[in-house]
Amino acid sequence: MEHALTAHGLRKRYGDRAALDGIDLQVPAGTIHGLLGPNGAGKSTAVRALATLIDVDAGDVRVAGLDVRTQARQVRKRIGVVGQHAAVDEILGGRQNLVMFGRLYGLTAADARRRADALLDQFDLTDAADRAVATYSGGMRRRLDIAAGMIVRPAVLFLDEPTTGLDPRARAEVWRGVREVAQQGTTVLLTTQYLDEADQLATDITVLHHGRVAASGTPDTLKRRIGGDRVSLTLAAGEPLEPLADRLSRAVGAPATVDADARRVTVEVDAAVTALAAVVRTLDDLGITPEDLQLRRPTLDEVFLALTDKEAGR
Template structure:
């Protein structure tokens, strides 16, 4: 395992930031760490990055014990924070060379590594331009490149796409996927739950200092009812008949929205349910404006688990 945390505890005065935090992340995967404000995400990442000592518990990162091998752990990890760490006056190449030198690489090796990373992150053509001329997505990719100077086994990403437009976010996502394909393990904290859905094979939800749920995105979504059948009618007067059909087919409680002329209910066999509802409505002469099957979103899962709509 790339990251193993067992019973981590951290207290600030009267506040228990971590209260028995457990986490296991397999090598070469992306783990999304989600939780509301004050849940303990930042504290957990700081401990796992050796920036903070826990009050209790233990952890291993890249096979090394945080308590006894902190210096060795730091040589195996990378950390990309919320704010860009690159110098806007310097070029992308100069920034990476500077980071290489700060990591004690020789001058020749730092220059070679900078060239390798610029090419890997699609920045080779812009490498000699000042960073102030880069787009938001380019700057964030340069940040990721800086975090990869020593080719870390584990990379911590804290809100990597905050403030980026959709195109720039996709650029960063592609860069993260490329890193993972090459064997890097990523621990991701993000306020965008669709980002965790896109990137993470495993998600751990933290609240009040401990993990309250974990699994793949699909496993977490299945916890709140699986697929949802939704249909929109042309006429409000057809709502009772449509609700009866959906209730009979789904065998579940039906939600009726009169203002939106909408009927919805959770279903187990998505294809069979859709087919049966369409056939039954046609037999009863109930016209439908729209019908669809929808999976729960991670936003809904998050709200169900934590009672909060904020994952920042």
């Protein structure tokens, strides 16, 4: 199966509002695909439509090669869904939760226990397997949630905002678990507001805005849409910004921008190493020692802001 998820002209309306306004989506099997956008962009609606949790108004939509309209029951047997809010029982232990989910999916008691033990090991939860989930950290609960979604080895796993509210350490733990899921062959559709999360995990990204696809491609492809590398310098108070910007523009051959509030001068460059050498020489000629000097690529946050501002006509 070349593509685990395909959607052509997917539409869903709620009254007069188009939650999904004809989106197209193709997700190769065995990859992590990021679905990005702000609140109200249509991410969760898209997941619910693909997972057969809501009816589709229009469009050809297939999951694991199956039509979500005419083969909804078969689709549900091939997918796992992890929503924004934990689905596990906090009174039960981790192992009890996974065995319960296995039994609900139709596994025998013995198979459910074997699968639970395998998932507890995969998600590094064996030591806490018999503790009540109420005692788990946020990251542990989320990993257990993902494990529950993997109980029947789904072809496709939907992860809706998996790290909302987690601290950086817990987020890193969840990211590790998601990578392991994909490495075992499961296709992951990840919806998130955290663009660095998609940058870390996703092979390809689709950006939604007002229910439409604003852009799609690899993280690097999307970054290149708004330019190349950037050299940013932060100067101490009292250092002149405009003269430096002018000299850098001439040295690098590209316009430099000034952020007076941040005391920052930024210039976009093509040949990063060559440009950085020219910047350093210019600073030396002017006798300026910056407080900070960075060579960086555009972030997905900048990509998203550029795309959505353009669509809004800003």
